Amino acid sequence: MPSQTAIAAANNIGHADRRWIFEGLGLTAVIVVLAVIFTLINPRFATVANFTNILTQASFFIIIAVGMTFVITSAGIDLSVGSLLALVTVIGFGFIKGGMHPALAVALMFALGGFIGGLTGMLIAFVKIPPFIATLGMMVGLRGLALVHSAGNMLFGLPPSLTWLGQGSIAGMPVPVIIALLFALFGAWLFTHTKFGLHVRAIGGNREAARLAGVPVNFVEVMVYVLMGLVTTLGGLIMIARIDSTQATIATGMEIHVIAAVIIGGTSLFGGRGTIYGTVLGALLLSMMTNALVIAGVDFFWQLVVMGAIVLIAVAINNLRERRIPTLALLWRRQPTGGGVNNSNPGG
Amino acid sequence: MSGGGTQVATTKVMRVVDLDKSYGGLRAVDSVSFDVYRGEILALVGDNGAGKSTLVKALAGAQPPDSGRIEIEGRPVQLRTPRDADAAGIGCLHQGLGLVDALNVPENVFLGRELQTKILGFIPQLDHRRMRERTIELLERFGINLPRLNDAVVRLSGGQRQTVAISRLLLQDVRVVIMDEPMAALGVEEGRRVLDLVANMRARGISVIVISHNLEHVFQLADRIAVMKNGRLVGIVETASTTRDAVVRMITFGQLH
Numbered sequence: 096m097p098s099q100t101a102i103a104a105a106n107n108i109g110h111a112d113r114r115w116i117f118e119g120l121g122l123t124a125v126i127v128v129l130a131v132i133f134t135l136i137n138p139r140f141a142t143v144a145n146f147t148n149i150l151t152q153a154s155f156f157i158i159i160a161v162g163m164t165f166v167i168t169s170a171g172i173d174l175s176v177g178s179l180l181a182l183v184t185v186i187g188f189g190f191i192k193g194g195m196h197p198a199l200a201v202a203l204m205f206a207l208g209g210f211i212g213g214l215t216g217m218l219i220a221f222v223k224i225p226p227f228i229a230t231l232g233m234m235v236g237l238r239g240l241a242l243v244h245s246a247g248n249m250l251f252g253l254p255p256s257l258t259w260l261g262q263g264s265i266a267g268m269p270v271p272v273i274i275a276l277l278f279a280l281f282g283a284w285l286f287t288h289t290k291f292g293l294h295v296r297a298i299g300g301n302r303e304a305a306r307l308a309g310v311p312v313n314f315v316e317v318m319v320y321v322l323m324g325l326v327t328t329l330g331g332l333i334m335i336a337r338i339d340s341t342q343a344t345i346a347t348g349m350e351i352h353v354i355a356a357v358i359i360g361g362t363s364l365f366g367g368r369g370t371i372y373g374t375v376l377g378a379l380l381l382s383m384m385t386n387a388l389v390i391a392g393v394d395f396f397w398q399l400v401v402m403g404a405i406v407l408i409a410v411a412i413n414n415l416r417e418r419r420i421p422t423l424a425l426l427w428r429r430q431p432t433g434g435g436v437n438n439s440n441p442g443g
Numbered sequence: 444m445s446g447g448g449t450q451v452a453t454t455k456v457m458r459v460v461d462l463d464k465s466y467g468g469l470r471a472v473d474s475v476s477f478d479v480y481r482g483e484i485l486a487l488v489g490d491n492g493a494g495k496s497t498l499v500k501a502l503a504g505a506q507p508p509d510s511g512r513i514e515i516e517g518r519p520v521q522l523r524t525p526r527d528a529d530a531a532g533i534g535c536l537h538q539g540l541g542l543v544d545a546l547n548v549p550e551n552v553f554l555g556r557e558l559q560t561k562i563l564g565f566i567p568q569l570d571h572r573r574m575r576e577r578t579i580e581l582l583e584r585f586g587i588n589l590p591r592l593n594d595a596v597v598r599l600s601g602g603q604r605q606t607v608a609i610s611r612l613l614l615q616d617v618r619v620v621i622m623d624e625p626m627a628a629l630g631v632e633e634g635r636r637v638l639d640l641v642a643n644m645r646a647r648g649i650s651v652i653v654i655s656h657n658l659e660h661v662f663q664l665a666d667r668i669a670v671m672k673n674g675r676l677v678g679i680v681e682t683a684s685t686t687r688d689a690v691v692r693m694i695t696f697g698q699l700h
């Protein structure tokens with residue numbers, strides 16, 4: 096019997112639940128099929144220039160959605176990312192226009208983003224305000240602060256050292272895309288290969304069990320929102336570098352796009368499970384759809400309608416997968432896993 | 444009361460003296476004292492609300508008692524948090540098992556006690572390989588067969604989940620294991636495997652305190668039976684020298700004879 100255990104374990108290489116890899120493949124297939132359909136509708140879709148454009152558009156969302164994957168996996172949500180992005184960029188931009196060294200201004204932006212994220216996290220972890228409400232309050236309040244600070248003005252004119260982050264390219268690859276991919280790799284490592292990532296998945300999966308196991312649940316929860324603040328700042332920095340301007344209304348409604356990318360990517364809205372890989376694919380899928388709608392000449396208002404529908408469908412699929420819809424869950428009975436003494440199926 | 448007179452030869456692992464815990468006006472645990480010997484299985488029985496769970500929570504550091512003393516191998520210990528209990532060598536298997544469904548077997552076994560390695564000499568990273576190897580070792584040592592270590596534990600059967608939860612406890616140098624209704628909701632076959640595992644733990648000198656409603660299991664498993672009623676310890680009897688009727692009378696009437 097012991098040798099069977101060993102054989103069975105040896106056959107399971109890696110640590111991830113393989114089911115999620117297949118779901119990632121499914122999402123990849125969806126992306127490919129949609130790309131073919133969009134190309135058939137309008138050949139202009141399938142040009143190198145357009146693909147570069149899609150990737151660049153997706154890069155901000157990928158970065159921020161990686162942070163959101165941690166938040167949602169911890170059984171939280173953050174509606175304030177767009178407002179936080181607006182506030183840190185108008186303040187940072189203001190510093191630079193005021194003559195501060197760009198490096199110092201950027202450092203202060205990150206400090207502010209992390210600090211506000213920490214405040215949000217403490218409201219959730221210690222004041223026990225539900226994440227939805229805490230970040231809704233932050234969403235409105237931070238947007239207000241951004242408007243107050245910028246007095247409604249638009250800021251533009253960054254030094255070239257910063258605009259390179261958004262507009263430059265290395266070997267034909269736009270810098271934002273490179274940063275997004277490197278950051279996604281870092282995020283995937285943090286998610287699966289560090290104590291922090293494990294603790295985030297644990298508190299989202301079963302907070303009480305995590306607490307009993309000795310996980311510092313409140314600390315981890317605060318750190319999740321600190322991370323979200325830092326990541327939002329990074330996305331914001333690259334966004335303003337790309338368009339070389341900012342204003343208090345920048346990134347309005349961004350939260351829904353980011354959350355949608357995470358949910359489409361297969362992260363459970365109920366916490367505990369998710370993948371960074373899926374999130375990246377989800378963000379790519381959304382950017383591709385937005386791009387296709389633009390190319391197809393669909394009116395912006397209708398784009399919003401499509402976006403809303405995609406979000407609802409993604410959540411519905413998520414609930415189906417989690418068997419949260421009682422009537423359908425009955426039809427979706429899992430086959431029992433082998434519990435007998437003679438478990439002679441180590442290949443699994 | 445503690446029945447210690449007949450067990451002079453064995454060593455005491457845990458000693459509980461005058462433990463009290465009240466909720467408002469209710470004395471959920473009322474000056475309870477008893478000893479636990481090395482490598483024994485002590486069953487804790489009593490009606491709902493007799494104070495078993497409260498007593499066990501105090502021993503597991505989940506809910507500190509109001510007063511009283513707990514000693515482990517002669518040293519007094521303060522159990523204010525689950526961590527304190529861990530450090531004292533007391534492991535607790537909670538009724539809900541305390542597993543995280545979405546994590547796989549080694550991640551659950553090592554949660555809160557992760558093994559790490561350093562990449563580039565300074566960046567800490569989880570050592571998934573070593574955690575998996577040590578989990579396999581542990582499972583083999585206690586004769587547990589778990590086919591799929593990398594699956595999320597939500598996909599394991601009730602008995603398999605039970606063994607994962609027990610493995611969590613065995614990972615550390617545990618002296619006393621507390622189990623709250625370990626056989627509840629298990630099939631006959633799976634229940635038998637958990638019984639085997641508990642016997643295996645006893646053979647390795649680990650003491651086990653089991654809460655159970657099922658007197659049949661209790662008589663199969665336990666060396667001694669402690670009966671509680673209304674927060675008080677009615678008495679402790681040796682399984683070999685008592686009958687089910689006697690135990691039922693103790694549970695119902697709160698009297699030793």
